[in-house]
Amino acid sequence: MTRYESRDGRLRLFCGDSHRLHPITSGSVGVILTSPPYWVRGRGRPSAERYAHDLAVGFGREWKRVLAPDGDLWLVIGDRHDGTEWVGMDALVIGWLRRTGWRLQSRGFWAQTRSRERWDNRVNYLLRFRKVGQVVRPRGTTLCWMLPLPRSHPDSIWVLDPFAGAGTVGRVAASLGREWVGVERDPRMALVAARRLQLRRVRASLPDRRPAAR
């Protein structure tokens, strides 16, 4: 896997498929904050189910492995009106994550302004999950845009974005003094993120500086 890193090693980016997160130690991540590629219109209801299943089963297994027991999984999920009805993607994703050992702890909702689509065709959810048995009572701050990143996991400070895209989560994490690890499949996007975050390419032969397990 091609790797990029900041000079101090606090920001790291892997170019590869995040179905497998083998460079990341089990239980070493405090927060997963990510925006998976949105499901697109016109693929039919069975494919919406498959999308939700793939997120929870195909990717969720590794999320569960790398996340600390009391860690948070924050997902941005788009829902859309398919011309006949709302797909209800949030419910599909919540259902599949629930079946695979996650519990919904908070949710937020917004419509994009100045988006390419009409707001009544597409809305977005921010969903916060924890592993079964790890309850967190939603406070007002978790239901609006004050993500509790700075203090929620003081001793496990890695933020993971397994769909890193252009690295926006990385920029926010860095500005909050967080350590960040991103995974991006598209080499061109990985390069964009690496440039934005001023990361340098690391030769594969160098020893990996993994986030330490707690």
Ligand SMILES: C[S@@+](CC[C@H](N)C(=O)[O-])C[C@H]1O[C@@H](n2cnc3c(N)ncnc32)[C@H](O)[C@@H]1O
């Ligand atoms: C909506 S964008 C993410 C935006 C990003 N969170 C940001 O802060 O800019 C989704 C990204 O996921 C990437 N992606 C899709 N499938 C992937 C996979 N299996 N592994 C890693 N990245 C993937 C896409 O290439 C795309 O750049």
